Amino acid sequence: MVKKETTIDDLAIMVQKGFLGMDKKFDEVNDKIDKMQSNIGHLKLDVQFLKSEMAGLRIRIEKIEQILNQTNNYIANLEFEDLMGRVKYLELKLGIESGK
Secondary structure, three states, rough: OOOOOHHHHHHHHHHHHHHHHHHHHHHHHHHHHHHHHHHHHHHHHHHHHHHHHHHHHHHHHHHHHHHHHHHHHHHHHHHHHHHHHHHHHHHHHHHOOOOO
16 A cells, blocks of 8 residues: 655645534534524514513403402392392281391
């Protein structure tokens, strides 16, 4: 087997090929980083949108709770008035004097 001596030119070509290969790798990595940054930007927008939606839902739920509380109080008052009327009727029928 005959050994070929490596010349300075051969060495320069090898080094240049190595640098070109690294440039391609760096370009690929940079492209991936750019895509990730773009995705992160989209995710931030999505999170902001979701926070906004959640705040709106929270407000709507609080309003619904207020309406339910008011409705429950209204129904309780109606039931109380109905029961008081029935008690008064029974007191009259039985001849019982009211405590009030």
